[in-house]
Amino acid sequence: MFADRVLSGMRPTGKLHLGHYHGVIKNWTSLQNEHECLFMVADWHALTTNYDEVGIIEKSIWDMVIDWLAAGVDPEKATIFIQSKVPQHAELHLALSMVTPLGWLERVPTYKDQIDKLSHKDLTTYGFLGYPLLQAADILIYKAGRVPVGEDQVPHIELTREVARRFNHLYGREPNFEELAKAAVKKMGKAGKEFDQLRVRYLQDGDGEALLKARELLGASQNLGAIDGERLLGYLENKGKIILPEAEALLTEASKMPGLDGQKMSKSYGNTITMREEPAAVSKKIRAMPTDPARVRRTDAGDPAKCPVWQLHQVYTDSATREWVQAGCTSAGIGCLECKQPVIEGVLKEQQPMFERAQQYLDNPQLVKDIVADGCARAGKIAQDTMREVREAMGLGY
Known part of the structure; x- marks a missing residue:
């Protein structure tokens, strides 16, 4: 049974930042201790919006996997693999496209939203319209029972469930199904x-x-x-054979990691700290952060609620430090650089073990390639078994 299997992935479109760590990867390091986990480098998905910037993909793949390993993803506990190296993803995507109504894809909320946000690109492509179905294939090829997503991605999981339900309805009735089911009950x-x-x-x-x-x-x-x-x-449930089980959304909290300007940390906003950024660069970025506009001079009192640095204190400092900041800022007892120092120390402390874990892979890049090759082989074995069932169900088992 596959209800405990977890599938998640990320697109390789550049260096990962601390928003990725707090929003996704930190959660993975917990899930790998409780579930069978497959973590996917979604390189085909990168092409849906970055089809004209392919030069960044290969380098980003290896940088991203090192970031995962540096953050504590354990290849002994989880399967790390590259989507395009398991061709059954594409085969199942094609098979599912034969039975998925066009209207199901057009109503996915993120479809029109992304077209609006990325209006400078031509996204009137088949690949972009079909990327939620490719996501469904990513999940269904492994019969994953749980998919960690934020609230904005729940409609994608609902589409995956609908596609699985339709597929099972069309192809799940085997000859002699009742007899085979009753024989299976006896085995219990x-x-x-x-x-x-x-x-x-x-x-x-x-x-x-x-x-x-x-x-x-x-x-x-x-x-x-x-x-x-x-x-x-x-x-x-008085249905046919469940060839493709319906996955459940495993809701994850939105990242609490703000950017350097107080907005959500995002590469598109230019407000990031990368996961393995040099300490001197981290210090320089945080020291240059904007603060409460009311604090023009050192002697002016401020309001932490109006300061982006205060948001970082919520992530990186303890309650005693935050009390010190609150009292010192509102009374002008401390300056902004003094306020920023504990945040700098907190970020550097978080990053230190990442640098230490990453070093062995930087010294020997073949280690990373071996981990991924092993993960692709493991993922491929599961995917092959699923596609064998799918082909037989669809009359293509000859």
Whole structure:
């Protein structure tokens, strides 16, 4: 069963910054200890908007993977791979495009939003329209049960669920499905009888608790192979075989990492600190940050709420330091450079282990390539198994 499998990825479009770390990668380092995780370099996705800037992609891939490893992503616990090196992503994308209504793609909220934001580019391309379906293929090819996303990406997961549901409805009815399902129930042993009872309670009475308990029984069964497990998931709800399971959105908090100007940290705003920025550059950037406009002179009192540096204090300093800043700023007891120093120290302290972890990969780049090659092989094995089922279901198994 695949409910515990996590799939996430990032596009290689430049150096990663601390907003990426706090918004995505820090969460990955926790998830890898609790779930089976696959972390994808989404290079095909980079082409949907950067099709005319391909020179940056290759270097960005290796820089980005080193940043992941430097931040604590562990290749012994998680699979790190490159999307385009697993061609089954593209094959499933093509297969799903045969059954996905055009209107489903056009209504994805980020489609028109991105076209407006990137109005300087021609995004009236098939690839850009279809990128949510490629995202769906990324998830479904691994039968991932959980996908960590922010609220703005939830519609993409809903589309993925709709596509999986439609695919299973069209292609999930095997010949002799009932007989195969009943044979699979027998393989569960004593738990099979309880499964049958729970199934009846759900189908006859709409008992949602019975449905959940039956799913738990399936997940705990040691006697079922993956195909039988998928078959019984469909049988449980009086459907066909679940070839492509529906993923759940694993909501993540929005990054609390503000940029140097107080806006969201973003490369497009030019307000970033990269994950492995040199200490001298970090210090220079933070010391040059704007502060409360009311503090024209050192003796002028200020308001931390109007100062971008105060937002960084929320991330990098403790409550005692923040009390000191609050008192010192509002009374003009401290200057802005004094206020910034604890933030500089906090950022450098966070980055220090990243530099230490990254160094072995910078000294020996082949280590990174070996990690990715191994991850691509592991991901490819899962993807091949899924595509074998998809081809057979669609009548292409000859």
